Amino acid sequence: MVSLxxxxxxxxxxxxxxxxxxxxxxxxxxxxxxxxxxxxxxxxELVDGTKSVQDIATLICDRFDVSPExxxxxxxxxxxxxxxxxxxxxxx
Amino acid sequence: xxxxxxxxxCGLQIGDICCSLRFKDPDYSSLLRRYYNGFLSEDxxxxxxxxxxxxxxxxxxxxxxxxxxxxxxxxxxxxxxxxIKGTLNLGERYCAIDVKEALFxxxxxxxxxxxxxxxxxxxxxxxxxxxxxxxxxxxxxxxEGSGYLFTGPSESGKSTIAKLSSDYTVLGDEIAIIExxxxxxxxxxxxxxxxxxxxxxxxxxxxxxFLIRHGKKNEIKKIGKREFVTRFVRxxxxxxxxxxxxxxxxxxxxxxxxxxxxxxxxFYELSFLPDKSFLGCIEExxxxxxxxxxxI
Numbered sequence: 001m002v003s004l005x006x007x008x009x010x011x012x013x014x015x016x017x018x019x020x021x022x023x024x025x026x027x028x029x030x031x032x033x034x035x036x037x038x039x040x041x042x043x044x045e046l047v048d049g050t051k052s053v054q055d056i057a058t059l060i061c062d063r064f065d066v067s068p069e070x071x072x073x074x075x076x077x078x079x080x081x082x083x084x085x086x087x088x089x090x091x092x
Numbered sequence: 093x094x095x096x097x098x099x100x101x102c103g104l105q106i107g108d109i110c111c112s113l114r115f116k117d118p119d120y121s122s123l124l125r126r127y128y129n130g131f132l133s134e135d136x137x138x139x140x141x142x143x144x145x146x147x148x149x150x151x152x153x154x155x156x157x158x159x160x161x162x163x164x165x166x167x168x169x170x171x172x173x174x175x176i177k178g179t180l181n182l183g184e185r186y187c188a189i190d191v192k193e194a195l196f197x198x199x200x201x202x203x204x205x206x207x208x209x210x211x212x213x214x215x216x217x218x219x220x221x222x223x224x225x226x227x228x229x230x231x232x233x234x235x236e237g238s239g240y241l242f243t244g245p246s247e248s249g250k251s252t253i254a255k256l257s258s259d260y261t262v263l264g265d266e267i268a269i270i271e272x273x274x275x276x277x278x279x280x281x282x283x284x285x286x287x288x289x290x291x292x293x294x295x296x297x298x299x300x301x302f303l304i305r306h307g308k309k310n311e312i313k314k315i316g317k318r319e320f321v322t323r324f325v326r327x328x329x330x331x332x333x334x335x336x337x338x339x340x341x342x343x344x345x346x347x348x349x350x351x352x353x354x355x356x357x358x359f360y361e362l363s364f365l366p367d368k369s370f371l372g373c374i375e376e377x378x379x380x381x382x383x384x385x386x387x388i
Contacts, residue, residue, distance in 0.1 A: 015343045019351060020318040026325065026347055028339045029160055033322050 001090075002053065002080045004072065008088040009049030016044070025087060034087060039064065043078055047088055053079055105133040105293070106206065107225065107269045107280050109213045112137035120145060120196065127199060130293050131283035138213050141187040145196065152194040158204045159329075164336045176205050180334050182216060187334070203284050205334075207267075212333040225271040226349060227329040231288075232263035232279045232296075239279050239296030240374070241268065242362070243327045244304040249364065253304065254288035256368050264291045267329070270298065272349070277357050300358050300377060307363025310373040315361050317354045324359075325350045 002008065010016070016025040023036040023044050036044055042063065046056045053076055061071040082088040102124040103112045110133045115121045120143070125132060155161070158172040170177040178189030187209070195202045207227055214225055230243040231250035235257070242253045254265030263279060266286035271278045280295040303315070303323050328346050332339070360377075364370035 013340065015340060015347055017321075017347055017351060019321055020316055022318045024318060024322055024347070026343050028343060029330070031160075031326075033326065035318065035322060 002076065002083050004054040004057070004076060005052050006079070006090045007049055007052050008047045008079050008083065008090045010044070010047055011087055011089055014087060034085070039074075040078060043075060047079070047082075102128065103133040103135065103137060104128055104206070104283060105131050105135075106210045106282055107214075107271075108217065108221070109139075109210055110135045110137045111139040111141055111206075111209055111213070113141050113143050115143050115145070117145065123196070124199075128283040130291070131281075137185070138217075139185050139187055139209065141189060141209070144188070144190045145193050146190050147193045152192055154194060154198055154201050156201075158201060159208065159332060162208075162332070164334075167335065169334050171205060176202070180212070182212070200284075203267075206284075207329050208332055208334050211331045212335070215333055221273075223271055223273045224345075224349060225269050226331060226346065227267055227282065227284075228270055229266065229327040229329070230268040230270070230279075231257075231265045232268045232281065233257045234261040234263065234294075234296045235371070235374075236260075238299040238378075240300050240302065241270065241279055241298055242302045242304045243324065245326070248304050249306050249366075250304070251287040252306075252366055253364070253370075254286075254291070256366070257371070258288075258290065261294065261296075262288060262291045263294055263296065264288075270353075272352070275356070277353060298357055300360070300374075301353070302360055302362040302374075304362050304364065307365065309363065310365055310370045311363045312373055312377065313361045313363075315359070317351075320354050320359045321347070321350045324353075 013028045014025050016023055021038055023041040025034040043056060043060065046059055057071040057075040060075055061068050079088060083090050099118045100121050101112050101114050102121045103110060113124060155172060158175055161172040163170045167181060168179045175195060176189055176191050178187060180187045210227065228243060230241050231253045233240045242250060244250065251265045254262045263281035264285060265288035267282045267284035269280040269282055271280060277298040278295055279298045281291055281293050285291060325346055331342050331346065
């Protein structure tokens with residue numbers, strides 16, 4: 001379960017590239033493709049296994065015009081969604 | 093000196109690669125020679141494959157793909173729990189396979205083995221040629237010296253485009269080779285055909301790529317690179333080889349190839365009516381500075 005204290009990292013089984021400012025992620029079998037928009041792409045690049053969801057939300061808050069509460073809620077939801085798809089893995 | 097019985101063999105040309113399939117029963121070799129007419133080769137094969145057909149009483153449910161359900165153990169491989177199993181000795185350029193008879197009733201599934209054979213031999217040759225090639229689901233047409241690639245998922249209209257383009261040179265309607273050589277891109281025909289069987293064994297420089305779909309009007313639309321790459325990469329046939337391979341590396345290679353091609357070859361989305369009028373729409377591309385065009 002992803003919480004604000006979790007330190008998510010990108011799954012090792014994926015290939016991802018930045019194309020036209022968006023992140024394109026391919027699963028290892030090459031059949032499943034995910035794309036992330038600009039904000040999703042920024043979060044993706046911050047998801048490195050060392051920062052907590054809370055840390056990432058703070059950085060997003062500094063970078064975009066968004067309240068701390070909204071940033072926390074959005075980053076948490078984003079990480080949960082990606083964890084459900086095994087695109088990120090979580091260490092609590 | 094061994095004598096090769098040509099009646100038992102089918103030498104198949106796939107791009108630069110030639111492989112010889114040898115059967116015990118001449119019915120199978122002649123079936124394949126008929127099926128792959130136009131792509132047969134008498135050249136010295138890059139790989140000789142002895143094929144043993146295994147008959148069976150039970151009905152076998154064939155999957156749509158056997159590419160991702162293959163296991164490898166040393167020099168041995170096993171597709172989809174024994175549908176095809178065999179061993180490969182690349183040093184001797186020799187392969188032996190046992191194939192369940194049911195696969196010869198749906199040769200298109202057997203062709204998945206040939207895709208991986210092609211990629212295996214391509215990997216061996218890459219250091220010599222420096223070229224990078226992929227198989228992909230595409231219809232390829234040469235019209236007045238320009239090479240066009242039409243790609244899209246199943247039922248998007250690849251065979252329809254081939255039939256409607258029959259006044260021109262159709263390289264294929266189902267599986268094409270797309271190749272990068274010294275910074276330029278080329279398309280080549282393959283023996284792997286869909287419904288259109290009058291294709292030519294040949295190649296061309298690649299000038300334009302279309303991501304196709306049936307539409308209520310003919311329309312060519314510019315799309316962004318991200319959208320192009322995500323749709324185009326789905327149509328590349330996974331470049332797995334017969335033996336073990338680093339999957340992540342393969343996928344990365346596919347992705348980088350698609351990204352690079354987008355920087356070198358113009359690409360569009362084409363919605364088309366099932367008649368020849370879409371060809372006029374494509375003709376207008378040559379007039380330059382094309383943004384979006386509709387042809388009634």
